[in-house]
Amino acid sequence: MASQTEKDVHYPLEKNDFDLNEKGLQADGDIDLKEEQENSPIEAVAAAVPITDDPTLPVITFRFWLLSFIFTALGAVIQQYYFFRTVSGNYSIFFVNL
Structure with missing residues (x-):
């Protein structure tokens, strides 16, 4: 079993540094919702x-x-048709609905 210090090395409890591409909440917790509420371009x-x-x-x-x-x-008609054919194709009902 791994000791507590080994776990902390691989799975740190806190993550203080953020990548440049990573989006997260800042300490004040403000969220800018204007981007999400804008109309379509x-x-x-x-x-x-x-x-x-x-x-x-x-x-x-x-x-x-x-x-x-x-x-x-x-979908049921197509599935039944392919069921009785000698060379049957296994098409699910989800494929037909696409």
């Missing part, structure tokens, strides 16, 4: 897509069920 996207999220919008909609059913049925 593409004007059409910035005009059409808001930067906020509306959690009250429904997720399970008619469009969700319709597209899910279509892609699942299509």
